[in-house]
Every structure is written in structure tokens, then in C-alpha cells.
Amino acid sequence: MARLTINGRSLEVNVNPNTPLLWAIREQAGLTGTKYGCGIAQCGACTVHVDGVAVRSCMMPVAAVAGKKITTIEGLATGTTLHKVQKAWLDHEVPQCGYCQAGMIMAVAALLKDKPKPTDADIDARITNICRCGTFQQVREAIHAAAKA
Ligand code: FES
Numbered sequence: 288m289a290r291l292t293i294n295g296r297s298l299e300v301n302v303n304p305n306t307p308l309l310w311a312i313r314e315q316a317g318l319t320g321t322k323y324g325c326g327i328a329q330c331g332a333c334t335v336h337v338d339g340v341a342v343r344s345c346m347m348p349v350a351a352v353a354g355k356k357i358t359t360i361e362g363l364a365t366g367t368t369l370h371k372v373q374k375a376w377l378d379h380e381v382p383q384c385g386y387c388q389a390g391m392i393m394a395v396a397a398l399l400k401d402k403p404k405p406t407d408a409d410i411d412a413r414i415t416n417i418c419r420c421g422t423f424q425q426v427r428e429a430i431h432a433a434a435k436a
């Protein structure tokens with residue numbers, strides 16, 4: 288058992304403490320926007336925020352995040368107002384199949400919080416998410432647009 292706070296909602300999850308946070312988010316909280324890709328912290332599809340920091344939830348045990356503030360893609364907007372990264376994603380038509388995009392957006396939102404005007408080098412260093420559809424150029428353009436918003 289662990290008590291998690293996800294997108295401002297507190298819930299008790301009945302899982303082994305070593306269970307990856309990703310499964311608590313998807314199966315206990317029912318929030319399926321966060322995706323499973325590799326399961327070994329390589330692809331970034333499962334990225335969420337824990338106390339504002341981007342983490343790969345497939346390798347983060349539930350026990351390590353109890354009492355912390357977890358935000359998933361479903362909690363990134365403020366009410367009906369999209370986060371500036373979500374808006375830039377729409378404006379630049381970034382997604383193709385979309386599978387990697389929730390994790391990509393969460394990673395970018397955390398980047399812009401730390402570095403509001405990232406350079407291409409900052410983007411290369413911090414956004415290491417993998418997109419099988421090859422949206423990397425659109426991602427870069429949308430990041431720069433969001434940084435100007
Ligand atoms: S599923 Fe977590 S990094 Fe790939």
C-alpha cells in the first residue's frame with residue numbers, strides 16, 4: 288500500500304512497493320496517457336513529473352514517490368487552458384502516431400521550467416526521448432515556439 292498524489296488527487300494504491308510508478312498511474316489511477324515503451328528508462332514514453340522534475344516512471348518504484356507531487360499529461364493543463372508546450376505542439380502539428388508524445392511533452396515542460404529559453408544544445412542534452420516516427424525536427428521547432436510564448 289502507498290498513498291500517492293497524482294494531478295492533485297490523493298489515492299491509495301494497493302501494489303508492491305517496488306512496483307514501477309507507471310503501473311500505478313495506468314492501472315490504479317486509470318490515467319492511460321502515460322505510455323509504456325521500453326521499460327528500462329531509455330525511451331521516455333513514460334515520463335511524468337515528480338515534484339516538478341521529469342522522471343521515467345517505468346523505473347521509479349512507487350515507494351520512492353509516496354508523499355510527492357506527481358503530475359501526468361492529464362494534469363499538465365490548467366483547467367481548460369493548455370500548457371504552452373501543449374499549445375505549441377498543436378500549432379506545429381508535432382505528433383504523428385502520438386505514442387511517444389505525452390512523455391515528450393512532459394520532458395519539454397520540465398526543460399522549459401528549468402531553462403525558459405533553451406538552446407539547441409540544451410534541447411539535445413535534455414530531450415533524449417525516442418520517437419519512432421522521427422518527429423525530432425518538429426519537436427525542436429515547437430520547443431522554441433513554446434519558449435517564446
Ligand atoms: S517506458 Fe520508460 S523510458 Fe521507456
Ligand code: FES
Pocket residue numbers: 382383384385386387388417418419420421422
Ligand atoms: S509520434 Fe510516433 S513514436 Fe513519436
